Amino acid sequence: MGPAAFDEMNGDGTLCRPAYGLIKSWLEQTAPEYLKRRQEEAEFLFRRVGITFAVYGDAEAEERIIPFDIVPRVLTSTEWGTLSKGLTQRVTALNRFLADVYGKGEIIRAGVIPEDLVWRNPSFRPEMIGVKLPSDIYVQIAGIDVIRTDDKDFYVLEDNARTPSGVSYMLENRDVMMRLFPDLFAEARIHPVENYPDELLATLRSLAPASAPGEPTVALLTPGSFNSAYYEHSFLADRLGIELVEGRDLFVKDAVVYMRTTEGPKRVDVIYRRIDDDFLDPLVFRPDSALGVPGLVSAYRAGNVTLANAIGTGVADDKAMYTYMPDIVRFYLGEEPILKNVPTWRCREPDSLKYVLDHLPELVVKEVQGSGGYGMLVGPKATRAQIDDFAAKLRADPDNFIAQPTLALSTSPTFVGEGIAPRHVDLRPFVLSGSDKVRIVPGGLTRVALKEGSLVVNSSQGGGTKDTWIVEDPA
C-alpha cells in the first residue's frame, strides 16, 4: 500500500495540525466507553428517524443505516476558501461545456475534445441539441468528490453531474452531532450548513422557465419509496417545503406539466428530479419505464418546465471526459484549474493502454460509466487471476476504461470498535448553480472507509460518513 498516508489530524508525523487541536484534546480526554455509548446513541437516532438506504439485491437488509462516525473531519476556512474557489471554477466550466456540446460545439471544432468522445458517449442525448435552458445552466446541483494526499493540494476524483446524492447525510450528520456533543460545538465555532435547503430552493426558483406564471411551483420527482435514496428525497422535499411527486402524480397537457392534487391539476414549473434520464419519459427514452411522465420531454423542449439537473448532463461526468476537465477549464475560462485532476491514463489511447496493461498490479482501473465502486479493478489488492481477467476486458474494449495510480487518500481519525484509528476519507461538497450565482454551503459529505486499509468509501460498499467541519483558522 506504499508509505503511510497523510493524516488530517497528525499530518505526516505525530504533530497535530492546528485545525485539529480541539478534536485531539477532546479525543484524549474522553473515555472510549463514553464514545462508544454516544456512537450507539447516534445509530439509534438514525434508526429512529429512519435515515436509511436500501441496498439493491440485498433483500435481508432491505433498509440499512449508513454507519456514522462520531469523530468529525475538520478543514480550516483557508483550506475551504481554496476548495470552494476551485469548485466554483470547475462547475462553471462544466456548465459552459454542456451548453457548448449541445449548442455550437466549439470545443470540438477547436480540437480540444475528440468528437467521438461526445457523440458516441452513451450519456449524450441528441434530444437536447438546440434546446435553450434558462441561463444556460445544465448542472444546477453538482457533487464533486475531492480527496487530498498532502496538506497542499485537493484532487478531484469524480464530477457527479447527474443526480448526486448524499446531501441529506451532510445535514443529518450535523444535526446528530449537535444533539450528541453540544459542548464541542460551543467551543469549535463551525460554519453552518443548515441553510442548504434554502440555497437549493433559491437556486431552483431562479431557473424557472420564463413562461411560469407568478411564483414558480417546484416539485421533487422520486422513483418512489423503494429507491435506495428515497429517504433523501423525502427529507429534501420536506426541508424545501415542496411536493414529493412520483411519475404517476404528474401528467402533461398541451406541453405543460401538471400534478394531480386534491384541488384538481396544478402547474409545475421546476422539477428537481432524482430519476435518471432513461426513465424520465417513456415516450422518448425507455418505453418500459413506469417511473416517468409521458410527454415530459416535449414540455421541457417547449421551455415550459425546468429540469434539475438537465437531461444529458451525464456526458460531462463520465470518467473519460474527466480526464479532459483541466483542458475544459482552460478552454472556457482561460484560467488554470485550481483543483487538480488525478493523473489518468485514457485506455482508448494506444500508448496509455500499453502502459496500463504493463502496470495493472499498481493501478486502479475503472469503467468509464461505472459508479458506486462497481466494475473496477484495484490492482494492488487483486489476485493474479483477477488481473488476467481484467486485462482481457481491457483489450476487448479499451475505450470503456481509464486507469489511475492507487492514491494514498488522506486518513482521518475514526472511532472503530474500542478506540480511535486512522481511516481513509474523501469529501463530496455540493455546488449549486443558479441564474444569479454559484452557492456552496461550507462543508459536504465526508465518506470514510471503515475497514482498515480500505480505500473504498462508497456506502454501497460498506463505507460510512462523518460530519464535516469548516472552522476558523487557529490564531
Added chain:
Amino acid sequence: MLSRHADNLYWLARYVERAENTARLIEAATRLSAMPVAHRDGRNEWEMALDATGTTVAFKGAGNGEATQRSVIDFLAFSPDNPSSIRSCLDVARANARSVRTALTMDMWETINSGWLESKKVVPASLGRQQLSDHLSGIKEVSLRFDGSAYRTMLRNDAYYFLRLGTYMERADFTARILAVKADVLDPDRPSPGGGFDYYQWSWILRSVSALTSYHWVYRENLKPHLVAEFLILKEEMPRSLVSCYDNITRFLDALSRDYGRQGVSQRRARQILGRLQDADLAGVFRAGLADFLSDFVGENAGLGSAIAEQYLT
C-alpha cells in the same frame, strides 16, 4: 396537496385506528373467554371477534380450522394473510407514512416508525398471556400517541383534515360492526337467558370501545341493553358514537370545501347521514330493526368512503 398523499394520509389514519380497535377487541374477547363455562351461551367470543372485524370468511378461507383463542389471536394480531391484522395494519400504516413523510410531523413519523419496529420484534409463537397483553397495550399506545401528536403538532390544513376523516370513517365503521355482532342481545324485547351473562356481553361491547366508564357517567345506572345501543349510536357526547363520528366527518369535509372553495358529493352525503342520525330516536331504530339499521349504516359509510375517494383521492 397531491391526491396520492391525501389518499395515503386517509388510509394511514384508518389503519392506525383499525390496529387499535382490533387490539381492544382482542382484550375484550380475552376477558370474556375467561368467564366460567356456565356463564356462556352457544357462540364463542372468538367467532364474534372475527365477525366484528369482518374477517370470518378470510379466516375460514385461510384454513385455520376452528375459531379458538390461539388461532383467532394469531389471525387478528399477527397473520400476514389477514390484511386487517394488527401487524398488516402497522405494515401498511408505516409504508404509507413513509411515502407521505413530508406531510407528517416528526413526532407522528417517529411514533409510527418506532411502533412498527417494536411490533416486528414480537414473535407470535412464543407469546405468553402477559406478553400478549403488553403487546396490545403497546399497539393502543402507538395509536393514542399518533392521534395525540397529530392533534398537537399538525398544521390545521388539508393534510390534517384527510387524516382525521380516515380516523372517523374507520371508527364509525368499527362501532357499527361491533354493535351488529351483538344486535340480538341489545334488543329490549328479546327474552333474556338470564344470569350474569348478558351483563358481560354488554360490557364486552363497551369495553371493546373503551366506553364502560363513560356509560356510567352518562346514564348513572346499570347496564341496560337498549341504552348501550343508544349510547353508541345516538349520544353526541360519546366520541365513538355514530352520530359523533359523523359530526366530525361533516366538520372536516366542510373544512376541506371551505379551503378549496367548492363542495361536492361527499359533503352532501355526509350531511344526509348525519341528519338521519340526529333525527333518529331509539324506539324508531328498534322498530325498524337494529340489525338492519346497522347494516344499512355500514353500507352508507362505505359509500361515503367511495365518494371521498372519487372527489379527492384519485
